[in-house]
Amino acid sequence: MSQWVERHLKWVFTMPAVIFIVVMMAFPIMYTGYISLTEWSMSAVEPPKWVGLANYAKLLGSDVRFWKAVLRTFYFTGLALIFETLIGLALAMLLNRDFPGKNLVKTLFLLPMVATPVAIGMVWLLMFEPTIGYLNYLLGVLHLPAQSWIGAQSTALPSLALVDIWQWTPMMSLIMLAGLVSLPNDPYEAAEVDGATAWQTFRHITLPMLRPTIGVAVMLRSIDALKTFDIIYSMTQGGPNYSTETLNIYGYTLGFQYFSLGSASSLLVIFFAIVMGVVIFINWARRGVTA
Amino acid sequence: MNNRKENRYYQIGAFVLLAIFFVVFMFPFAWMIISSFKTQVDIMAMPPTWIFTPTFKNYTHVFEGQEFGWYIVNSFVVATLATLASLVLGLPAAYGIARSRMHSLGFTILVARIIPGITFLIPWFILFSKLGWIDTIQALVLAHMLVTMPFVVWVMIPFFEAIPSELVEAARVDGCTEQFAFMRVVLPISGPGIITASILAFIFSWNNFMFSVILTGAHTKTLPVAIFGFLSYSEVNWGGLMAAAVLITLPVLILALFTQRYIIRGLTAGAVKG
Numbered sequence: 009m010s011q012w013v014e015r016h017l018k019w020v021f022t023m024p025a026v027i028f029i030v031v032m033m034a035f036p037i038m039y040t041g042y043i044s045l046t047e048w049s050m051s052a053v054e055p056p057k058w059v060g061l062a063n064y065a066k067l068l069g070s071d072v073r074f075w076k077a078v079l080r081t082f083y084f085t086g087l088a089l090i091f092e093t094l095i096g097l098a099l100a101m102l103l104n105r106d107f108p109g110k111n112l113v114k115t116l117f118l119l120p121m122v123a124t125p126v127a128i129g130m131v132w133l134l135m136f137e138p139t140i141g142y143l144n145y146l147l148g149v150l151h152l153p154a155q156s157w158i159g160a161q162s163t164a165l166p167s168l169a170l171v172d173i174w175q176w177t178p179m180m181s182l183i184m185l186a187g188l189v190s191l192p193n194d195p196y197e198a199a200e201v202d203g204a205t206a207w208q209t210f211r212h213i214t215l216p217m218l219r220p221t222i223g224v225a226v227m228l229r230s231i232d233a234l235k236t237f238d239i240i241y242s243m244t245q246g247g248p249n250y251s252t253e254t255l256n257i258y259g260y261t262l263g264f265q266y267f268s269l270g271s272a273s274s275l276l277v278i279f280f281a282i283v284m285g286v287v288i289f290i291n292w293a294r295r296g297v298t299a
Numbered sequence: 300m301n302n303r304k305e306n307r308y309y310q311i312g313a314f315v316l317l318a319i320f321f322v323v324f325m326f327p328f329a330w331m332i333i334s335s336f337k338t339q340v341d342i343m344a345m346p347p348t349w350i351f352t353p354t355f356k357n358y359t360h361v362f363e364g365q366e367f368g369w370y371i372v373n374s375f376v377v378a379t380l381a382t383l384a385s386l387v388l389g390l391p392a393a394y395g396i397a398r399s400r401m402h403s404l405g406f407t408i409l410v411a412r413i414i415p416g417i418t419f420l421i422p423w424f425i426l427f428s429k430l431g432w433i434d435t436i437q438a439l440v441l442a443h444m445l446v447t448m449p450f451v452v453w454v455m456i457p458f459f460e461a462i463p464s465e466l467v468e469a470a471r472v473d474g475c476t477e478q479f480a481f482m483r484v485v486l487p488i489s490g491p492g493i494i495t496a497s498i499l500a501f502i503f504s505w506n507n508f509m510f511s512v513i514l515t516g517a518h519t520k521t522l523p524v525a526i527f528g529f530l531s532y533s534e535v536n537w538g539g540l541m542a543a544a545v546l547i548t549l550p551v552l553i554l555a556l557f558t559q560r561y562i563i564r565g566l567t568a569g570a571v572k573g
Contacts, residue, residue: 021398025452032441035417035422035444039421040422050425101319105313107314111559118559119556124523127522127544128544130340130526131327131330131544134342134537135330139345140343140347145345177324182563235416238509242508243526259417263417266338273421276421280418284413
Protein backbone atom coordinates (compact mmCIF):
# COMPACT_ATOMS: atom_id res chain seq x y z
CA MET A 9 0.00 0.00 0.00
CA SER A 10 2.61 2.52 1.04
CA GLN A 11 4.72 1.41 -1.93
CA TRP A 12 1.84 2.21 -4.22
CA VAL A 13 1.35 5.57 -2.54
CA GLU A 14 5.02 6.34 -3.03
CA ARG A 15 4.96 5.55 -6.72
CA HIS A 16 1.83 7.51 -7.52
CA LEU A 17 2.63 10.25 -5.12
CA LYS A 18 1.75 13.27 -7.24
CA TRP A 19 -1.69 11.83 -7.89
CA VAL A 20 -2.29 10.98 -4.24
CA PHE A 21 -1.54 14.54 -3.23
CA THR A 22 -3.52 16.16 -5.98
CA MET A 23 -6.40 13.67 -6.17
CA PRO A 24 -8.78 15.31 -3.65
CA ALA A 25 -8.43 18.67 -5.37
CA VAL A 26 -8.82 17.07 -8.80
CA ILE A 27 -12.01 15.30 -7.72
CA PHE A 28 -13.37 18.56 -6.37
CA ILE A 29 -12.55 20.31 -9.64
CA VAL A 30 -14.14 17.58 -11.75
CA VAL A 31 -17.32 17.43 -9.68
CA MET A 32 -17.74 21.14 -8.94
CA MET A 33 -16.26 22.69 -12.10
CA ALA A 34 -15.74 20.39 -15.07
CA PHE A 35 -19.11 18.69 -14.75
CA PRO A 36 -21.03 21.98 -14.31
CA ILE A 37 -19.26 23.49 -17.32
CA MET A 38 -20.29 20.57 -19.51
CA TYR A 39 -23.80 20.69 -18.11
CA THR A 40 -24.06 24.40 -18.87
CA GLY A 41 -22.83 23.64 -22.39
CA TYR A 42 -25.57 21.04 -22.77
CA ILE A 43 -28.30 23.31 -21.34
CA SER A 44 -27.23 26.05 -23.76
CA LEU A 45 -28.46 23.79 -26.58
CA THR A 46 -31.89 23.35 -25.02
CA GLU A 47 -34.89 25.34 -23.95
CA TRP A 48 -35.76 24.88 -20.29
CA SER A 49 -37.33 26.89 -17.49
CA MET A 50 -36.20 24.56 -14.70
CA SER A 51 -39.59 22.88 -14.63
CA ALA A 52 -39.73 19.46 -12.96
CA VAL A 53 -42.40 18.05 -15.25
CA GLU A 54 -41.06 19.33 -18.54
CA PRO A 55 -37.53 18.19 -19.33
CA PRO A 56 -35.10 20.38 -21.32
CA LYS A 57 -36.14 20.53 -24.98
CA TRP A 58 -33.35 20.14 -27.54
CA VAL A 59 -33.15 23.18 -29.81
CA GLY A 60 -29.61 22.91 -31.18
CA LEU A 61 -27.90 26.24 -31.74
CA ALA A 62 -31.14 28.24 -31.69
CA ASN A 63 -30.24 30.06 -28.43
CA TYR A 64 -26.92 31.18 -29.87
CA ALA A 65 -28.52 32.24 -33.11
CA LYS A 66 -31.11 34.27 -31.23
CA LEU A 67 -28.57 36.01 -28.98
CA LEU A 68 -26.06 36.78 -31.71
CA GLY A 69 -28.59 37.38 -34.46
CA SER A 70 -31.49 39.31 -33.05
CA ASP A 71 -31.02 40.15 -29.36
CA VAL A 72 -30.27 43.87 -29.21
CA ARG A 73 -30.12 43.68 -25.41
CA PHE A 74 -27.28 41.16 -25.70
CA TRP A 75 -25.18 43.31 -28.03
CA LYS A 76 -25.70 46.37 -25.89
CA ALA A 77 -24.53 44.32 -22.89
CA VAL A 78 -21.39 43.32 -24.81
CA LEU A 79 -20.61 46.95 -25.60
CA ARG A 80 -21.26 48.02 -21.99
CA THR A 81 -19.00 45.27 -20.67
CA PHE A 82 -16.13 46.54 -22.81
CA TYR A 83 -16.90 50.18 -22.10
CA PHE A 84 -16.94 49.61 -18.35
CA THR A 85 -13.78 47.49 -18.42
CA GLY A 86 -11.89 49.85 -20.72
CA LEU A 87 -12.82 52.95 -18.75
CA ALA A 88 -11.93 51.37 -15.41
CA LEU A 89 -8.71 49.83 -16.68
CA ILE A 90 -7.29 53.00 -18.24
CA PHE A 91 -7.69 55.00 -15.03
CA GLU A 92 -6.63 52.14 -12.78
CA THR A 93 -3.43 51.68 -14.76
CA LEU A 94 -2.53 55.37 -14.97
CA ILE A 95 -3.43 56.31 -11.40
CA GLY A 96 -2.01 52.99 -10.18
CA LEU A 97 1.31 53.75 -11.83
CA ALA A 98 1.38 57.30 -10.44
CA LEU A 99 0.54 56.02 -6.97
CA ALA A 100 3.22 53.31 -7.19
CA MET A 101 5.82 55.96 -8.14
CA LEU A 102 4.72 58.14 -5.22
CA LEU A 103 4.86 55.23 -2.78
CA ASN A 104 8.27 54.13 -4.04
CA ARG A 105 10.15 56.67 -1.91
CA ASP A 106 10.97 56.87 1.74
CA PHE A 107 8.77 58.92 4.01
CA PRO A 108 7.70 58.59 7.62
CA GLY A 109 4.67 56.34 8.10
CA LYS A 110 5.14 54.70 4.69
CA ASN A 111 4.14 51.27 5.94
CA LEU A 112 0.95 52.50 7.52
CA VAL A 113 -0.02 54.43 4.38
CA LYS A 114 0.62 51.35 2.23
CA THR A 115 -1.52 49.30 4.58
CA LEU A 116 -4.42 51.74 4.48
CA PHE A 117 -4.34 51.73 0.67
CA LEU A 118 -5.09 47.99 0.95
CA LEU A 119 -8.48 48.60 2.46
CA PRO A 120 -10.56 49.44 -0.64
CA MET A 121 -9.81 46.07 -2.21
CA VAL A 122 -10.47 43.91 0.84
CA ALA A 123 -13.60 45.72 2.06
CA THR A 124 -16.83 43.82 1.29
CA PRO A 125 -17.93 45.12 -2.15
CA VAL A 126 -21.66 45.07 -1.41
CA ALA A 127 -21.19 47.09 1.78
CA ILE A 128 -18.96 49.52 -0.06
CA GLY A 129 -21.62 49.75 -2.76
CA MET A 130 -24.07 50.98 -0.10
CA VAL A 131 -21.60 53.68 0.99
CA TRP A 132 -21.24 54.86 -2.62
CA LEU A 133 -25.04 54.86 -2.95
CA LEU A 134 -25.13 57.41 -0.16
CA MET A 135 -22.32 59.47 -1.68
CA PHE A 136 -23.97 59.39 -5.14
CA GLU A 137 -27.35 60.41 -3.70
CA PRO A 138 -28.37 63.46 -5.81
CA THR A 139 -29.78 65.61 -2.98
CA ILE A 140 -27.94 64.52 0.17
CA GLY A 141 -24.81 62.92 -1.32
CA TYR A 142 -21.33 64.27 -0.72
CA LEU A 143 -20.27 64.22 -4.36
CA ASN A 144 -22.92 66.68 -5.52
CA TYR A 145 -22.05 68.87 -2.54
CA LEU A 146 -18.42 68.87 -3.69
CA LEU A 147 -19.49 69.74 -7.24
CA GLY A 148 -21.54 72.60 -5.79
CA VAL A 149 -18.53 73.91 -3.88
CA LEU A 150 -16.54 73.85 -7.14
CA HIS A 151 -19.45 75.61 -8.95
CA LEU A 152 -20.00 72.61 -11.18
CA PRO A 153 -23.47 71.34 -12.14
CA ALA A 154 -24.95 68.59 -9.97
CA GLN A 155 -25.07 65.10 -11.46
CA SER A 156 -27.57 62.25 -11.24
CA TRP A 157 -24.67 59.74 -11.06
CA ILE A 158 -26.17 56.25 -11.06
CA GLY A 159 -29.67 57.72 -11.43
CA ALA A 160 -29.37 58.72 -15.10
CA GLN A 161 -28.79 56.44 -18.06
CA SER A 162 -25.90 58.46 -19.47
CA THR A 163 -23.87 58.67 -16.25
CA ALA A 164 -24.73 55.40 -14.50
CA LEU A 165 -22.07 53.17 -16.05
CA PRO A 166 -19.20 55.69 -15.71
CA SER A 167 -20.28 56.20 -12.08
CA LEU A 168 -19.99 52.47 -11.44
CA ALA A 169 -16.61 52.51 -13.18
CA LEU A 170 -15.61 55.23 -10.71
CA VAL A 171 -16.40 52.86 -7.83
CA ASP A 172 -14.37 50.14 -9.54
CA ILE A 173 -11.47 52.57 -9.98
CA TRP A 174 -11.61 53.46 -6.30
CA GLN A 175 -11.71 49.77 -5.36
CA TRP A 176 -8.97 48.40 -7.59
CA THR A 177 -6.44 51.18 -8.29
CA PRO A 178 -4.59 50.36 -5.04
CA MET A 179 -4.26 46.74 -6.15
CA MET A 180 -2.72 47.82 -9.46
CA SER A 181 -0.33 50.15 -7.70
CA LEU A 182 0.74 47.54 -5.14
CA ILE A 183 1.60 45.11 -7.94
CA MET A 184 3.50 47.86 -9.76
CA LEU A 185 5.22 48.90 -6.54
CA ALA A 186 6.44 45.32 -6.05
CA GLY A 187 7.78 45.54 -9.61
CA LEU A 188 9.45 48.92 -9.00
CA VAL A 189 11.20 47.70 -5.87
CA SER A 190 12.70 44.76 -7.74
CA LEU A 191 14.20 46.91 -10.55
CA PRO A 192 18.03 46.97 -10.72
CA ASN A 193 19.81 50.12 -9.56
CA ASP A 194 22.53 50.42 -12.20
CA PRO A 195 20.53 52.09 -15.00
CA TYR A 196 19.41 54.80 -12.56
CA GLU A 197 22.96 55.54 -11.48
CA ALA A 198 24.00 55.75 -15.13
CA ALA A 199 21.11 58.12 -15.85
CA GLU A 200 22.10 60.35 -12.94
CA VAL A 201 25.68 60.49 -14.19
CA ASP A 202 24.38 61.47 -17.63
CA GLY A 203 22.27 64.23 -16.07
CA ALA A 204 18.88 62.85 -17.14
CA THR A 205 15.78 64.68 -15.87
CA ALA A 206 13.24 62.91 -13.70
CA TRP A 207 10.87 62.65 -16.65
CA GLN A 208 13.55 61.25 -18.96
CA THR A 209 14.51 58.69 -16.35
CA PHE A 210 10.89 57.65 -15.96
CA ARG A 211 10.18 57.57 -19.68
CA HIS A 212 13.32 55.73 -20.83
CA ILE A 213 14.26 53.59 -17.84
CA THR A 214 11.41 52.96 -15.42
CA LEU A 215 8.61 52.51 -17.93
CA PRO A 216 10.38 50.01 -20.25
CA MET A 217 11.66 47.95 -17.33
CA LEU A 218 8.29 47.96 -15.59
CA ARG A 219 6.37 46.99 -18.72
CA PRO A 220 6.20 43.22 -17.98
CA THR A 221 4.76 43.92 -14.51
CA ILE A 222 2.23 46.38 -15.90
CA GLY A 223 1.26 43.77 -18.48
CA VAL A 224 0.53 41.13 -15.84
CA ALA A 225 -1.37 43.63 -13.68
CA VAL A 226 -3.52 44.72 -16.64
CA MET A 227 -4.28 41.13 -17.56
CA LEU A 228 -5.30 40.06 -14.05
CA ARG A 229 -7.43 43.16 -13.59
CA SER A 230 -9.16 42.92 -16.96
CA ILE A 231 -10.22 39.33 -16.25
CA ASP A 232 -11.95 40.48 -13.08
CA ALA A 233 -13.27 43.78 -14.45
CA LEU A 234 -15.04 42.04 -17.34
CA LYS A 235 -16.81 39.86 -14.78
CA THR A 236 -17.70 42.64 -12.31
CA PHE A 237 -20.91 41.70 -10.55
CA ASP A 238 -21.14 42.70 -6.88
CA ILE A 239 -20.88 46.46 -7.28
CA ILE A 240 -23.16 46.66 -10.32
CA TYR A 241 -25.84 44.32 -9.05
CA SER A 242 -25.96 45.72 -5.54
CA MET A 243 -26.08 49.35 -6.68
CA THR A 244 -28.21 49.43 -9.84
CA GLN A 245 -29.27 45.82 -10.67
CA GLY A 246 -28.53 46.75 -14.28
CA GLY A 247 -30.74 49.84 -14.29
CA PRO A 248 -31.85 52.55 -14.87
CA ASN A 249 -33.53 51.23 -18.01
CA TYR A 250 -30.83 48.55 -18.54
CA SER A 251 -28.12 51.22 -18.87
CA THR A 252 -25.72 49.32 -16.58
CA GLU A 253 -26.60 45.82 -17.73
CA THR A 254 -23.28 44.16 -18.56
CA LEU A 255 -22.99 40.58 -19.81
CA ASN A 256 -22.64 39.16 -16.31
CA ILE A 257 -25.75 41.00 -15.11
CA TYR A 258 -27.75 40.05 -18.21
CA GLY A 259 -26.74 36.40 -17.80
CA TYR A 260 -27.80 36.49 -14.18
CA THR A 261 -31.13 38.10 -15.04
CA LEU A 262 -31.85 35.58 -17.81
CA GLY A 263 -31.00 32.67 -15.55
CA PHE A 264 -32.35 33.60 -12.16
CA GLN A 265 -35.09 36.10 -12.84
CA TYR A 266 -36.54 34.91 -16.16
CA PHE A 267 -35.50 31.27 -15.51
CA SER A 268 -34.73 31.01 -19.17
CA LEU A 269 -31.84 28.66 -18.58
CA GLY A 270 -31.10 27.83 -22.20
CA SER A 271 -30.52 31.44 -23.22
CA ALA A 272 -28.62 32.20 -20.00
CA SER A 273 -26.31 29.23 -20.56
CA SER A 274 -25.58 30.13 -24.17
CA LEU A 275 -24.86 33.70 -23.09
CA LEU A 276 -22.40 32.40 -20.47
CA VAL A 277 -20.62 30.23 -23.03
CA ILE A 278 -20.20 33.26 -25.30
CA PHE A 279 -19.14 35.37 -22.30
CA PHE A 280 -16.47 32.81 -21.42
CA ALA A 281 -15.20 32.89 -25.01
CA ILE A 282 -15.00 36.69 -24.81
CA VAL A 283 -13.01 36.72 -21.54
CA MET A 284 -10.73 34.00 -22.90
CA GLY A 285 -10.28 36.00 -26.10
CA VAL A 286 -9.30 39.10 -24.12
CA VAL A 287 -6.78 37.09 -22.08
CA ILE A 288 -5.24 35.63 -25.26
CA PHE A 289 -5.17 39.06 -26.89
CA ILE A 290 -3.45 40.73 -23.91
CA ASN A 291 -0.97 37.88 -23.69
CA TRP A 292 -0.23 38.26 -27.40
CA ALA A 293 0.17 42.02 -27.02
CA ARG A 294 2.52 41.52 -24.06
CA ARG A 295 4.71 39.10 -26.05
CA GLY A 296 4.71 41.48 -29.00
CA VAL A 297 5.92 44.36 -26.83
CA THR A 298 8.68 42.33 -25.22
CA ALA A 299 9.91 40.86 -28.54
CA MET B 300 22.91 74.29 -8.62
CA ASN B 301 19.48 74.59 -10.07
CA ASN B 302 18.91 70.85 -10.07
CA ARG B 303 18.85 70.52 -6.30
CA LYS B 304 16.16 73.20 -5.92
CA GLU B 305 14.05 71.52 -8.59
CA ASN B 306 14.39 68.28 -6.71
CA ARG B 307 13.00 69.90 -3.60
CA TYR B 308 9.92 71.22 -5.40
CA TYR B 309 9.53 67.82 -6.92
CA GLN B 310 9.56 66.22 -3.48
CA ILE B 311 6.98 68.61 -2.06
CA GLY B 312 4.79 68.10 -5.11
CA ALA B 313 5.01 64.34 -4.72
CA PHE B 314 4.09 64.57 -1.07
CA VAL B 315 1.06 66.80 -1.75
CA LEU B 316 -0.10 64.52 -4.55
CA LEU B 317 0.21 61.46 -2.33
CA ALA B 318 -1.74 63.23 0.40
CA ILE B 319 -4.55 64.03 -2.06
CA PHE B 320 -4.70 60.42 -3.25
CA PHE B 321 -4.73 59.28 0.34
CA VAL B 322 -7.66 61.51 1.31
CA VAL B 323 -9.65 60.49 -1.78
CA PHE B 324 -9.15 56.77 -1.20
CA MET B 325 -9.91 56.93 2.52
CA PHE B 326 -12.88 59.24 2.27
CA PRO B 327 -15.60 56.59 1.67
CA PHE B 328 -14.51 54.74 4.82
CA ALA B 329 -14.53 57.94 6.86
CA TRP B 330 -17.95 58.91 5.51
CA MET B 331 -19.33 55.43 6.20
CA ILE B 332 -18.20 55.52 9.83
CA ILE B 333 -19.32 59.12 10.42
CA SER B 334 -22.74 58.56 8.83
CA SER B 335 -23.29 55.43 10.91
CA PHE B 336 -23.38 57.68 14.00
CA LYS B 337 -25.77 60.24 12.50
CA THR B 338 -29.51 60.50 12.79
CA GLN B 339 -31.51 60.53 9.55
CA VAL B 340 -31.92 64.31 10.00
CA ASP B 341 -28.16 64.85 10.27
CA ILE B 342 -27.56 62.66 7.22
CA MET B 343 -30.07 64.71 5.22
CA ALA B 344 -28.40 67.99 6.20
CA MET B 345 -26.98 70.05 3.36
CA PRO B 346 -24.16 71.10 3.45
CA PRO B 347 -23.02 67.82 5.08
CA THR B 348 -22.15 68.26 8.72
CA TRP B 349 -18.93 67.14 10.35
CA ILE B 350 -19.98 68.20 13.83
CA PHE B 351 -23.09 66.59 15.31
CA THR B 352 -24.30 64.69 18.36
CA PRO B 353 -23.41 61.06 17.74
CA THR B 354 -26.11 58.46 18.19
CA PHE B 355 -25.81 54.71 18.66
CA LYS B 356 -29.40 54.20 17.58
CA ASN B 357 -28.39 52.96 14.12
CA TYR B 358 -26.39 50.14 15.66
CA THR B 359 -29.08 49.08 18.10
CA HIS B 360 -31.58 49.27 15.24
CA VAL B 361 -29.46 46.87 13.14
CA PHE B 362 -29.48 44.31 15.92
CA GLU B 363 -33.22 44.61 16.58
CA GLY B 364 -35.01 41.33 15.91
CA GLN B 365 -31.78 39.39 16.56
CA GLU B 366 -31.46 38.31 12.94
CA PHE B 367 -28.35 40.32 12.21
CA GLY B 368 -26.48 38.39 14.89
CA TRP B 369 -27.32 35.20 13.02
CA TYR B 370 -26.08 36.64 9.73
CA ILE B 371 -22.75 37.35 11.39
CA VAL B 372 -22.60 33.77 12.69
CA ASN B 373 -23.53 32.40 9.24
CA SER B 374 -20.87 34.47 7.49
CA PHE B 375 -18.27 33.46 10.04
CA VAL B 376 -19.10 29.74 9.92
CA VAL B 377 -19.20 29.60 6.12
CA ALA B 378 -15.96 31.55 5.69
CA THR B 379 -14.16 29.43 8.29
CA LEU B 380 -15.33 26.11 6.86
CA ALA B 381 -14.63 27.15 3.27
CA THR B 382 -11.11 28.24 4.27
CA LEU B 383 -10.33 25.06 6.22
CA ALA B 384 -11.69 22.77 3.51
CA SER B 385 -9.74 24.71 0.88
CA LEU B 386 -6.54 24.24 2.88
CA VAL B 387 -7.17 20.50 3.30
CA LEU B 388 -7.64 20.04 -0.46
CA GLY B 389 -5.42 22.83 -1.71
CA LEU B 390 -2.23 22.40 0.33
CA PRO B 391 -1.43 18.82 -0.75
CA ALA B 392 -2.45 19.65 -4.31
CA ALA B 393 -0.16 22.69 -4.46
CA TYR B 394 2.64 20.59 -2.98
CA GLY B 395 2.10 17.80 -5.51
CA ILE B 396 2.10 20.33 -8.35
CA ALA B 397 5.22 22.09 -7.05
CA ARG B 398 7.17 18.87 -6.39
CA SER B 399 6.41 17.10 -9.64
CA ARG B 400 6.20 20.26 -11.76
CA MET B 401 2.72 19.44 -13.05
CA HIS B 402 2.14 22.92 -14.33
CA SER B 403 -0.62 21.94 -16.69
CA LEU B 404 -2.71 21.04 -13.67
CA GLY B 405 -1.84 24.35 -12.06
CA PHE B 406 -3.01 26.04 -15.22
CA THR B 407 -6.29 24.12 -15.16
CA ILE B 408 -6.95 25.36 -11.67
CA LEU B 409 -6.36 28.91 -12.82
CA VAL B 410 -8.91 28.64 -15.60
CA ALA B 411 -11.36 28.83 -12.70
CA ARG B 412 -10.40 32.49 -12.50
CA ILE B 413 -11.36 33.15 -16.10
CA ILE B 414 -14.70 31.34 -16.23
CA PRO B 415 -17.63 33.59 -15.23
CA GLY B 416 -18.95 32.36 -11.87
CA ILE B 417 -22.57 32.20 -13.02
CA THR B 418 -21.55 29.39 -15.40
CA PHE B 419 -21.26 27.17 -12.34
CA LEU B 420 -24.21 28.68 -10.56
CA ILE B 421 -26.84 27.34 -12.96
CA PRO B 422 -25.88 23.63 -12.71
CA TRP B 423 -25.30 23.94 -8.96
CA PHE B 424 -28.65 25.54 -8.44
CA ILE B 425 -30.32 22.65 -10.26
CA LEU B 426 -28.22 20.04 -8.42
CA PHE B 427 -28.65 21.62 -4.99
CA SER B 428 -32.39 22.02 -5.58
CA LYS B 429 -32.66 18.29 -6.35
CA LEU B 430 -30.65 17.42 -3.23
CA GLY B 431 -32.70 19.81 -1.13
CA TRP B 432 -29.50 21.70 -0.33
CA ILE B 433 -30.62 25.23 -1.18
CA ASP B 434 -30.37 27.28 2.01
CA THR B 435 -27.90 24.89 3.66
CA ILE B 436 -24.41 25.59 4.96
CA GLN B 437 -22.77 22.78 2.98
CA ALA B 438 -24.01 24.06 -0.38
CA LEU B 439 -22.67 27.52 0.41
CA VAL B 440 -19.31 26.21 1.63
CA LEU B 441 -18.89 24.10 -1.54
CA ALA B 442 -19.74 27.11 -3.70
CA HIS B 443 -17.34 29.43 -1.88
CA MET B 444 -14.61 26.81 -2.20
CA LEU B 445 -14.70 27.33 -5.93
CA VAL B 446 -13.14 30.73 -5.27
CA THR B 447 -11.01 29.89 -2.25
CA MET B 448 -9.52 26.50 -3.20
CA PRO B 449 -7.92 27.57 -6.51
CA PHE B 450 -6.66 30.65 -4.70
CA VAL B 451 -4.95 28.57 -2.00
CA VAL B 452 -3.27 26.50 -4.71
CA TRP B 453 -2.24 29.62 -6.65
CA VAL B 454 -0.62 31.21 -3.59
CA MET B 455 1.01 28.04 -2.27
CA ILE B 456 2.73 26.68 -5.42
CA PRO B 457 5.52 29.31 -5.42
CA PHE B 458 5.94 28.87 -1.65
CA PHE B 459 6.41 25.12 -1.96
CA GLU B 460 8.65 25.53 -4.97
CA ALA B 461 10.94 27.75 -2.91
CA ILE B 462 11.48 25.03 -0.29
CA PRO B 463 14.83 23.36 -1.01
CA SER B 464 14.20 19.77 -2.07
CA GLU B 465 17.27 18.68 -0.05
CA LEU B 466 15.16 19.25 3.06
CA VAL B 467 12.56 16.74 1.93
CA GLU B 468 15.21 14.35 0.61
CA ALA B 469 16.94 14.36 3.98
CA ALA B 470 13.72 13.40 5.73
CA ARG B 471 13.16 10.68 3.14
CA VAL B 472 16.66 9.27 3.71
CA ASP B 473 15.85 9.10 7.41
CA GLY B 474 13.02 6.75 6.50
CA CYS B 475 10.07 9.15 6.38
CA THR B 476 7.31 8.48 3.91
CA GLU B 477 6.50 11.34 1.56
CA GLN B 478 3.21 12.05 3.36
CA PHE B 479 5.06 12.17 6.68
CA ALA B 480 7.71 14.48 5.24
CA PHE B 481 4.93 16.74 3.95
CA MET B 482 3.19 16.87 7.33
CA ARG B 483 6.26 17.13 9.58
CA VAL B 484 8.83 18.94 7.46
CA VAL B 485 7.14 20.95 4.74
CA LEU B 486 3.99 22.27 6.45
CA PRO B 487 5.73 23.59 9.62
CA ILE B 488 8.11 25.77 7.60
CA SER B 489 5.34 27.00 5.29
CA GLY B 490 3.62 29.03 7.99
CA PRO B 491 3.76 32.42 6.27
CA GLY B 492 2.39 30.99 3.03
CA ILE B 493 -0.44 29.20 4.80
CA ILE B 494 -1.34 32.34 6.75
CA THR B 495 -1.40 34.37 3.53
CA ALA B 496 -3.62 31.84 1.78
CA SER B 497 -5.96 31.46 4.76
CA ILE B 498 -6.50 35.16 5.40
CA LEU B 499 -7.33 35.92 1.80
CA ALA B 500 -9.49 32.83 1.38
CA PHE B 501 -11.42 33.88 4.48
CA ILE B 502 -11.87 37.43 3.15
CA PHE B 503 -13.00 36.23 -0.29
CA SER B 504 -15.59 33.96 1.30
CA TRP B 505 -16.73 36.64 3.76
CA ASN B 506 -17.19 39.11 0.90
CA ASN B 507 -18.85 36.72 -1.53
CA PHE B 508 -22.16 37.97 -2.84
CA MET B 509 -22.92 36.33 -6.18
CA PHE B 510 -23.04 32.72 -5.01
CA SER B 511 -24.62 33.58 -1.67
CA VAL B 512 -27.48 35.64 -3.07
CA ILE B 513 -28.71 32.60 -5.03
CA LEU B 514 -27.90 29.77 -2.65
CA THR B 515 -28.93 31.25 0.72
CA GLY B 516 -32.36 31.50 2.28
CA ALA B 517 -33.79 32.47 5.61
CA HIS B 518 -31.53 30.08 7.53
CA THR B 519 -28.16 30.70 5.93
CA LYS B 520 -28.28 34.34 4.85
CA THR B 521 -24.79 35.84 4.98
CA LEU B 522 -23.94 39.49 5.66
CA PRO B 523 -23.54 40.73 2.05
CA VAL B 524 -26.94 39.27 1.16
CA ALA B 525 -28.47 40.73 4.32
CA ILE B 526 -27.28 44.28 3.68
CA PHE B 527 -28.48 44.08 0.08
CA GLY B 528 -31.90 43.13 1.48
CA PHE B 529 -31.97 46.33 3.58
CA LEU B 530 -32.26 48.30 0.34
CA SER B 531 -35.68 46.95 -0.54
CA TYR B 532 -37.40 49.15 2.05
CA SER B 533 -39.27 51.97 0.40
CA GLU B 534 -37.42 54.70 2.28
CA VAL B 535 -33.75 53.99 2.81
CA ASN B 536 -32.66 54.20 6.43
CA TRP B 537 -29.20 55.55 5.63
CA GLY B 538 -27.88 55.52 9.18
CA GLY B 539 -28.87 51.88 9.66
CA LEU B 540 -27.43 50.98 6.28
CA MET B 541 -24.11 52.62 7.13
CA ALA B 542 -24.02 50.95 10.56
CA ALA B 543 -24.55 47.58 8.87
CA ALA B 544 -21.83 48.42 6.35
CA VAL B 545 -19.44 49.23 9.21
CA LEU B 546 -20.26 45.97 10.98
CA ILE B 547 -19.67 43.94 7.81
CA THR B 548 -16.44 45.59 6.72
CA LEU B 549 -14.87 46.14 10.12
CA PRO B 550 -13.75 42.52 10.73
CA VAL B 551 -12.15 42.43 7.28
CA LEU B 552 -10.51 45.82 7.69
CA ILE B 553 -9.06 44.91 11.09
CA LEU B 554 -7.82 41.57 9.77
CA ALA B 555 -6.22 43.37 6.84
CA LEU B 556 -4.55 45.99 9.03
CA PHE B 557 -2.88 43.40 11.23
CA THR B 558 -1.79 41.11 8.45
CA GLN B 559 -1.03 43.56 5.64
CA ARG B 560 2.40 42.04 4.97
CA TYR B 561 0.79 38.71 4.08
CA ILE B 562 -2.05 40.25 2.13
CA ILE B 563 0.20 42.28 -0.15
CA ARG B 564 2.26 39.17 -0.79
CA GLY B 565 -0.82 37.09 -1.51
CA LEU B 566 -2.60 39.53 -3.77
CA THR B 567 0.49 40.20 -5.84
CA ALA B 568 1.49 36.50 -5.92
CA GLY B 569 2.35 35.35 -9.38
CA ALA B 570 2.23 38.89 -10.75
CA VAL B 571 5.85 39.70 -9.93
CA LYS B 572 8.59 37.12 -10.11
CA GLY B 573 9.86 36.10 -6.67
